[in-house]
Amino acid sequence: MTTSSYLTVKALTKYIKRKFDADPHLRDVYVKGELSNVKIHTSGHIYFTLKDDEARITAAMFRAQANKLKFKPEEGMQVFIRGDVNVYESSGIYQLYVQTMEPDGVGGLFVAFNQLKERLQKEGLFNPQFKQPIPKFPNRVGVLTATTGAAIRDICTTITRRYPLSEIIIYPTIVQGAQAAPNIVKNITIANEQMLCDVLIVGRGGGSIEDLWAFNEESVARAIFESRIPIISAVGHETDTTIADFVADLRAPTPTAAAELAVPNQQELYQHILNRKSYLHQIVSSKLNYEKSRLKKLKNAYPLATPERLYRPFTERIVNLDMRLSKSTQLFLMKKKHDYRHLEGAIKMHSPKNAIKYLEKQLEQSTNLLTRSMFNVLNNKKEAYLSTIRTLEALNPLTIMNRGFSVTYKDNKVIKTVSQLSANDEISIHFHDGETKAKIIETIVNQGGSK
Structure with a gap:
């Protein structure tokens, strides 16, 4: 091959x-x-x-x-x-x-539902602490659902019947099919941008899991979670449960129930007002009867029968205070008179004539003190000067030379010992009254040495 x-x-x-x-x-x-x-x-x-x-x-x-x-x-x-x-x-x-x-x-949709539910739950999107409260008396209710079908009719009828003061704003929304999830997210975003509504109802009527699947999409769940407007989820019948129900601020079993949760019942409010009115009437009547009873007791009380006894202690207190005031005034005036006399004497003492005499005396004392100080300083300096002169005279070499001493120089250097001289050296001898030149004939060292 x-x-x-x-x-x-x-x-x-x-x-x-x-x-x-x-x-x-x-x-x-x-x-x-x-x-x-x-x-x-x-x-x-x-x-x-x-x-x-x-x-x-x-x-x-x-x-x-x-x-x-x-x-x-x-x-x-x-x-x-x-x-x-x-x-x-x-x-x-x-x-x-x-x-x-x-x-x-199990069906793929059911698996997908459980997977997304578990993941969003771990992220905290179902956490109750993120749920926003539903306002008790909303001025406007937004409805995100299809404009056809029973859901929109049930919601509008229920709101109008229960609380006609609330305005309904409808956001026509696709709630089934491939375009449903993006459209739901878009309308939630628009409602939050406009901020016209106090609460939103998001939902639709019943159907199969495929029909309701748009409310199980992750994008819808996150849009509901991020909404600043509280959202009520109303998807399908009571047995239907979607991811939107877990994320929403409040879950309603049906669209009609969502409308009931969104607004109060005017009949119940009216009855509540009547009950409060009756309660207030009872409270006020009871309070009036109680105060009337108190007034009657006060009128019949002994102090009011003799009112002068009520203010007698105050009269006595006023009299005592008046007496204390009078006494305090007298003491105050006496003190001020004493202070005046003291000031008057001080002013006389410090008149210009007296002040000049006082200053002259002070000047004389200062002059005497200065004279004594100068005299002491001069004496001290004189003594120090004389002491220094005596010391200098004692140390003066000329004074020593007067007693017969002399100083010998060789080459302008003082000779202190015989060892500095040799025979024939020329030296200069200084006496107290002059000097003389000499020449060394011989040097003799003590202790018998000769040179």
Whole structure:
């Protein structure tokens, strides 16, 4: 066999792929199995392995088909898959290309509902602390629902009957089909931008889970949660429950019940007003009777029979205060007179004539003190000067020389010892009255040494 008889890998793979393409049983297959190694790519494609107890096959679900899923594929989930089997040429493996996927045992919508409910609950969107209170007396009620059908009629009829003071603002909304969720989000956003309403009713009449699915969409749930206007959810019948019911500030079992929760009942308000009026009448009557009884008792009281006794203590107190005031005034005047005399004496003492005499005396005393101080300073300086002169005279070498001493120099340096001189050295001898020049003949050192 020649080398030309051998196939390339690419040619063999293409041949196998054509076999797969030609097999009608592989073009539309229905497979049941367990999901494994699930990877949801950022592009939207889903890659996984489908397996059972005996075998496994790789699978891919592209974005166009994956966007139609109502649930999120998860590890270990049993599913029903419809698709086709083909060869992926680059890796030379065959795999399942998924067109549709349904969970085994329960519907895909139910799985998607539970998955979204669990995720939003973990995020806190159902937390009661984020629920806004519904106003008791709303001026305007916004209604987001279809303009046709029983729901809008029931809501408007109920509000008009219960509380005609409230104005109804209708936001025509698509509540079923592919466009329903975006339209609900849009109208909630518009209502919040306008801020005309005190409360919003969002809902529709009953139907299947597919009919109500728009109220299970994540975008609708987040729009309800972020609304600054309190929202009452009214979707379907009493047994129907949607994600919107969990996120809304208040859940009503039906649209009619939502209208009843949104506004008060005018008959009940009127009856409440009558009850309060009757209660106030009883309270006022009771209070008047009580005060009348008190007044009667006061009129018959002993002090009022002799009113002068009531103010007698005050009269006595006024008399005492008057006496104390008079006495205090006299003491005050006496003190002021004493202060006046004291000031008058001080003024006389400090008259200009007396002040001059006082200052002259002060000047004389200061002059005497200054003279004594100067005399003491001069004496001290004189004594110090004389002491210094005596010290200088004692230390003056001329004074010493007067007693027969002299100073010998050699080369202008004082000779202090014999060792500084040698024979034939010329020296200068200074006496107190002059100096003389001499020449050394011989030096004799004490202790018997000679030189």
